[in-house]
Amino acid sequence: MPQTWIKNSDDLATTPNRKTALEIMEAGLNAISTHEVIKNKIKLDNNILIVDSQIFDLNEFKNIKVIGFGKSSGVAALTLEEILGDKITAGAVVSLEKVDCKYIETFAGTHPRPSAANTEAGKKIYELISGGSSEDLIIVLVSGGGSALLCYPEDEYAQGAKLYDAFLQSGKTISEINTVRKHLSLLKGGGLAKLAYPATVVGLIFSDVPGDIFENVASGATYKDNTTIADAQKIVTENNLGEYNLIETPKEDKYFEKVYNFVLVSNKTAVEAMEKKGEELGLQTKIISTDLYDEVSEALKKIFSSQKENTVSLAAGEPSVVVPEGAGKGGRNLHMGLEAIKNKLISDDSVFISFASDGVDNSDVAGAIVDKATIEKAEKLGLKAEDYANNFNSYDFFQKTGDQIITGPTGANVSDLMILLTKK
Numbered sequence: 001m002p003q004t005w006i007k008n009s010d011d012l013a014t015t016p017n018r019k020t021a022l023e024i025m026e027a028g029l030n031a032i033s034t035h036e037v038i039k040n041k042i043k044l045d046n047n048i049l050i051v052d053s054q055i056f057d058l059n060e061f062k063n064i065k066v067i068g069f070g071k072s073s074g075v076a077a078l079t080l081e082e083i084l085g086d087k088i089t090a091g092a093v094v095s096l097e098k099v100d101c102k103y104i105e106t107f108a109g110t111h112p113r114p115s116a117a118n119t120e121a122g123k124k125i126y127e128l129i130s131g132g133s134s135e136d137l138i139i140v141l142v143s144g145g146g147s148a149l150l151c152y153p154e155d156e157y158a159q160g161a162k163l164y165d166a167f168l169q170s171g172k173t174i175s176e177i178n179t180v181r182k183h184l185s186l187l188k189g190g191g192l193a194k195l196a197y198p199a200t201v202v203g204l205i206f207s208d209v210p211g212d213i214f215e216n217v218a219s220g221a222t223y224k225d226n227t228t229i230a231d232a233q234k235i236v237t238e239n240n241l242g243e244y245n246l247i248e249t250p251k252e253d254k255y256f257e258k259v260y261n262f263v264l265v266s267n268k269t270a271v272e273a274m275e276k277k278g279e280e281l282g283l284q285t286k287i288i289s290t291d292l293y294d295e296v297s298e299a300l301k302k303i304f305s306s307q308k309e310n311t312v313s314l315a316a317g318e319p320s321v322v323v324p325e326g327a328g329k330g331g332r333n334l335h336m337g338l339e340a341i342k343n344k345l346i347s348d349d350s351v352f353i354s355f356a357s358d359g360v361d362n363s364d365v366a367g368a369i370v371d372k373a374t375i376e377k378a379e380k381l382g383l384k385a386e387d388y389a390n391n392f393n394s395y396d397f398f399q400k401t402g403d404q405i406i407t408g409p410t411g412a413n414v415s416d417l418m419i420l421l422t423k424k
Contacts, residue, residue: 005029005359007406012369020281021351021369021421024274024312025405031273032357032412034075034143034206037265042204044083051202052262058087061137061200066104067125068093068141069150070218071111071358072206075411076141077104092128093141094121094149096360096409109149112362113164114157122152122187129196136199140192144208144358144413146218147181150188159184159244166241171322173293174209176235178219182249183232188218189225189249193259201259207266208357208413210317211291214263224256225249266290267316267414270357274419278312283423285312292317292418296332296339303352304345307422315418328393331362333416337370337403338394341378341385348372353419359407366407367416368398377401 005026006012013019030036041052049056058064064087068077074095081088081101091104098106107121129138148164151157160181167177182189193201203222207214215223229246236244268290278285286306292299292315299319306313321332330338333354340352355367368374378385378401388397398404 002026002030003033005407005410007408011402012405014373015371017349017351017421017423018369018371020423021353021419023281024277024419024421025353025355027277028270028274028417029357029407029410029412032265032270032414034072034411035079037206038076038079038083041264042080042083051204052264054260054262056137056202058137062135063089064137064139065089065128066091066093066139066141067128069125070141070143070146070206071096071409071413072143072411073141073146074099074106076143076204076206077101077106080139080141090128092121092124094118096145111145111148114148114151114160116157118149118151119154119157122150122156123154125150126152126187126195129192129199132196132199134198138196138199138201140201140203140222142203142218142221143206144217146221147178147188150218150221152185152187155245156184162242163244168323169325170239170241171320172235172239173320174318175213175216178216179227180232180235180241180244181219182225182227183229183246184244185219187221189220189227190223190255191249192221194250194255197255198258203259203261205261205263206413207263208415210267210293210415212266214261222259222261224251224253265414267357267417270414270417271314271316274314274417283312283421284308284310285314288313288315290316292319295320296336297343300336300340300343300345303418303420304340307347307350307420309349310423313420316415318415323392328391329363329396330392330394331356333361333367334363334365334394334398335389335392336418337368338385338389338397340370341375342389346370346372346375347422349424350420350422353405354416355405356416357410358413359410363395365395365404367405368394368403369405370403374401374403
């Protein structure tokens, strides 16, 4: 039975259109449920492990180790234990909170700004896979947020925090910051694969990167990196990001000959599920983009230009926001909702939702639902959308109008998702 994700759905579903838009959002979240994705894609038949139709004979391995990093890795580790049980020799995962695993040690790290806690987990992962043999099977749970959560060597977290702060004010894409991150780490950019060699590595990828550039998920610990120190330094220099101790990523093919990466879920999974739900509800559907990197106002133009009666338009990505120092509270999705009001894009018959698939839009809410009623409540309360938008204080605005969407952490992360429903 599908899970109900939106905790305050009854408070938000005050009109038929709102109820429909929230049902479409639920369909997207159910499709990317980490627990369900693993249960559907990974099977154990006696001692044969089947991963998305690929077979691994566990009789060939003396040790089975599970490591993971990212927002989905805690839930993924728990689910994998349900499947493999005591076949797991050892393991370590770092997510936003510890989970109650029996065979895998779990760590709570910080995100989006890394800390010493992340390095503690990174050191454990480093030690677990160092000095491996051809009789080791290492299963790697890779998900969004892993770029911040996975840190080693010990000076990486301080450099990573400095880079993140500089990145916020640069307006650059996640691909560019991850290029630099790969060259600060012994684990990212294929470093983990090199460290595990000659073990067999199975990467289970929960992608949060728009555009299916899977080697950028968590900065590509199990993928051969095509970028160089020179590439990273160019990004740093051109954007005045500061000084960093850059290192080269492994380039030898031999380290990747026994690495098998499986992309289990991406934002397309969510968008296609929302599309199907929209059709079931009798709506025309249109997918605008699954790699929306544009600046927020341009992203909104793309979405709202498709507005049409009895239609739900869907998009996914990470629109660009340059956040100034001293900004208020809120994340990219809340800001998009506020900009839609500020730019007078909301029609009498439309409902717009932008939400973080991990349920954490740089705050304790996933995003906001916006329609004519939101605007009317704001006017009644004397709230000026332009003032709140200019101060990047979207959290307070939607808290006052009562339009925040609360899911709590979802244990999944496939980028931001957007829904525009238009129906009389």
